[in-house]
Amino acid sequence: MAHEHKLEIFRGLVKFKSNTQKIWGVLIFLSIVTAIEVVLGIYKPEWSMAQVLGMKLLNWIFIILTIVKAYYITWDFMHMRDETKGLRRAVVWTTIFLILYLIFILLQEGGYVFKVYDEGFIKRDF
Amino acid sequence: MSTAVAEGKTWSGGNEPLKASYGKMMMWFFIVSDALTFSGFLAAYGFSRFKFISEWPIADEVFTHVPFLHGQELPMIYVAFMTFILIMSSVTMVLAVDAGHHLNKAKVTLYMFLTIIGGLIFVGSQAWEWATFIKGDYGAVQTKGGNILQFVDTDGHRVALRDFVVAGHTDRAAHERKNGLWFVDEAPLPPFTVEEVVKGLESHENVLVRTQLLNEHGEKTVLSREESLKQIKENGKLVVEGANLHVNEYGSPLFADFFFFITGFHGFHVFSGVVINIIIFFNVVLGTYERRKSYEMVEKVGLYWHFVDLVWVFVFTFFYLV
Numbered sequence: 001m002a003h004e005h006k007l008e009i010f011r012g013l014v015k016f017k018s019n020t021q022k023i024w025g026v027l028i029f030l031s032i033v034t035a036i037e038v039v040l041g042i043y044k045p046e047w048s049m050a051q052v053l054g055m056k057l058l059n060w061i062f063i064i065l066t067i068v069k070a071y072y073i074t075w076d077f078m079h080m081r082d083e084t085k086g087l088r089r090a091v092v093w094t095t096i097f098l099i100l101y102l103i104f105i106l107l108q109e110g111g112y113v114f115k116v117y118d119e120g121f122i123k124r125d126f
Numbered sequence: 127m128s129t130a131v132a133e134g135k136t137w138s139g140g141n142e143p144l145k146a147s148y149g150k151m152m153m154w155f156f157i158v159s160d161a162l163t164f165s166g167f168l169a170a171y172g173f174s175r176f177k178f179i180s181e182w183p184i185a186d187e188v189f190t191h192v193p194f195l196h197g198q199e200l201p202m203i204y205v206a207f208m209t210f211i212l213i214m215s216s217v218t219m220v221l222a223v224d225a226g227h228h229l230n231k232a233k234v235t236l237y238m239f240l241t242i243i244g245g246l247i248f249v250g251s252q253a254w255e256w257a258t259f260i261k262g263d264y265g266a267v268q269t270k271g272g273n274i275l276q277f278v279d280t281d282g283h284r285v286a287l288r289d290f291v292v293a294g295h296t297d298r299a300a301h302e303r304k305n306g307l308w309f310v311d312e313a314p315l316p317p318f319t320v321e322e323v324v325k326g327l328e329s330h331e332n333v334l335v336r337t338q339l340l341n342e343h344g345e346k347t348v349l350s351r352e353e354s355l356k357q358i359k360e361n362g363k364l365v366v367e368g369a370n371l372h373v374n375e376y377g378s379p380l381f382a383d384f385f386f387f388i389t390g391f392h393g394f395h396v397f398s399g400v401v402i403n404i405i406i407f408f409n410v411v412l413g414t415y416e417r418r419k420s421y422e423m424v425e426k427v428g429l430y431w432h433f434v435d436l437v438w439v440f441v442f443t444f445f446y447l448v
């Protein structure tokens with residue numbers, strides 16, 4: 001198990017000859033993503049300021065790019081790609097489910113508290 | 127094979143349905159729990175930010191420094207460098223793991239060494255980042271309500287307190303353990319008093335006050351000249367320079383609290399990662415894994431090290447980018 005690696009990324013679009021080569025490939029990809037994030041963060045283009053689902057488009061782009069990076073770190077550096085389905089799901093699904101739940105609860109509540117402050121401590125006026 | 131025999135084989139142990147060793151699996155489940163800890167912290171940060179969504183500090187204005195480049199505003203460049211260092215050390219780590227699979231002791235040694243160096247550069251950078259943040263740069267005035275008033279010129283550029291306020295003579299000495307009650311001391315006194323700031327503001331026509339509140343363009347609100355004077359005179363209470371757990375010249379003290387707590391907790395992980403890496407490095411050098419014919423230990427610390435990198439990717443996004 002430990003010595004065999006799946007050597008393709010992007011669903012087989014890019015194939016590597018050896019594990020070492022794949023590592024450098026993933027590094028280049030992660031560096032490009034980070035560079036895009038930094039450039040967007042410095043210049044903040046006008047089009048990215050549009051509001052999408054309660055947040056700036058730029059912030060959504062940052063979050064999505066972060067998750068993309070996290071995926072490649074976990075799958076290729078931590079070799080999740082080579083683990084069995086059972087282990088992968090036990091680790092990934094559990095974590096993702098709990099984190100989504102936590103984020104939803106806390107951000108929802110934070111927004112509520114903001115509104116209460118903002119609207120003169122009245123949330124519902126009967 | 128009868129059912130009884132099959133059952134005996136299934137339930138009598140020795141099966142490895144996940145095809146991973148005990149140690150590696152436990153490292154994975156430790157990582158799951160640690161990931162939940164970090165997401166708890168980051169979600170709490172999100173909560174506070176959403177609570178003060180209209181007045182949260184803008185990270186681009188807070189982290190603008192790069193070592194050796196004094197006085198230049200370079201938002202995010204240094205953090206991007208730190209991120210790159212950490213990703214790079216993740217790469218050397220995974221190369222060490224790969225060399226371990228080929229039982230190549232020399233290469234494992236080299237790559238482990240490079241990983242440790244990367245980790246040390248990162249921790250050092252973080253210490254520098256903290257020091258810069260604690261020291262602050264422009265200074266601000268805190269109001270009675272705990273809000274922060276900063277100073278800008280008419281073009282909207284930040285103005286430091288030391289550029290327009292003249293410190294007068296004061297007889298007020300800081301209360302230290304050696305000159306007062308031995309069991310109490312106070313923080314260093316701010317270099318200026320609020321009255322001196324008022325005088326400085328009155329004599330500099332082109333200085334305006336900027337509040338914490340964000341306008342519809344996502345920029346901080348700048349007050350008119352009369353409003354500026356009025357705000358400082360009526361509400362100014364304390365001159366603040368830099369940030370600590372109580373006050374923060376960049377805005378909400380919560381921002382500083384979370385910054386110290388989350389990057390501190392992450393930095394502690396990096397530090398312990400470096401320590402563990404050093405231990406494993408010496409084991410590699412001594413040939414422990416060579417005799418064992420397995421470098422799985424390197425793989426396990428590798429998992430931890432990558433996890434630290436993974437967390438940083440998120441901290442980077444939520445503290446510096448979003």
